[in-house]
Amino acid sequence: MEDQLKDYLHYLVVERRLANNTIVSYERDLKKYYLYLNKVENVASFNEVNRLHIIHFLKYLKEQGNSSKTLARHVASIRSFHQFLYREKVTNSDPAVHIESPQTERALPKVLNIAEVEALLDAPQLDKPLGIRDKAMLELLYATGIRVSELVNLNLSDIHLSMGFIRCLGKGSKERIVPLGSVATKALHNYMENARGQLVKKNKTDAFFVNHHGNRLTRQGFWKNLKKIAEHARIEKELTPHTLRHSFATHLLENGADLRAVQEMLGHADISTTQIYTHVTKARLKDVYKTYHPRA
Structure with a gap:
């Protein structure tokens, strides 16, 4: 069973070319599933698995206090895995084919208002190389809406300041070109001229954003920095690495941007993934109405 799980993960890497974070998520979910089948249900082969085994596993997850969103993710992982096993003729049937995913309420993403964004972007100290770097990263995130994983994976060859765009690789290694604004371009240029060389020192790296050791900055390193910068900016809202991405999309739509352009x-x-931001703008309009209309 472990070998079949390894074969599936290899298939996700080589044939489906999924992002590393997605593969890690599949692996975590399916290992939990495999261990449950093996230890609780005493199943010795995936060919023995039936619909009830999967239902019992989902019930077990729910009893452990997992949310409906987590259950839905496990269902998606299990479905995909059993489809693979059936397609590869490892199993004689697909026990997950009629398993329904639990209904989940999609939480609206948390966004910063314009004043909070400006406070965050102005917080880094520009008299230090790391502060210049932090300013460049935050300006770039808000200017482009790229993911933090995309930010830390940027290489020197991906930055085209004179032409006003960056190239990044998204989920599934899909390449896209994203335009830069003048403020972000200025911050990136300042980082290149006055900070990156001091941070890299004698290291040879293609990484655009580096840490104080001169190595590629990690997602964890960025997240730790963001929390410190938010404290300095006195932002009380809970921030996540995606907060500036959510704010980027919401502010564009609030100012009349086309949904398809924001999706791209x-x-x-x-596009249904992008449409969540239209709900955010409607919710914000309702809040404004309730706050300021005399008869609200």
Whole structure:
């Protein structure tokens, strides 16, 4: 069973070319599933698995306090895995084919207002190389809406300041070109001229954003920095690495941007993913109405 799980993960890497974070998520979910089948249900082969085994596993997850969103993700992982096993003729049937995914309420993404964004972007100290770097990263995130994983994976060859765009690889290694604004371009140019060389020192790296050791900055390193910068900016809202991405999309739509254009800039495969931001703008309009209309 472990070998079949390894074969599936290899298929996700080589044939489907999924992002590393997605593969890690599949692996985590399916290992939990495999261990449950093996230890609780005493199943020795995936060919023995039936619909009830999967239902029992989902019930077990729910009893452990997992949310409906987590259950839905497990269902998606299990479905995909059993489809693979059936297609490869490892199993005689697909026990997950009629398993329904639990209904989940899609939480609206948390966004910063314009004043909060400006406070965050102005917080880094520009008299230090790391502060210049932080300013460049935050300006770039808000200017383009790219993911933090895309930000830290940028190489020197991906930055085209004179032409006003960056090239990044999104989920599934899909390439996209994203335009830059003048403020972000200025911040990136300042980083290149006055900070990156001091941070890299004698290291040879293609990484555009580096840490104080001169190595490529990690997502964890960025996240730790963001929390410190938010504290300095006195932002009380809970921030996530996606907060500036959410704010980018919401502010564009609030100012009349086309939904399809925002979808392309964000790198969403399905426009329904982008449509969540239209709900955010409507919710914000309602808040404004309730706050300021005398008869609200």
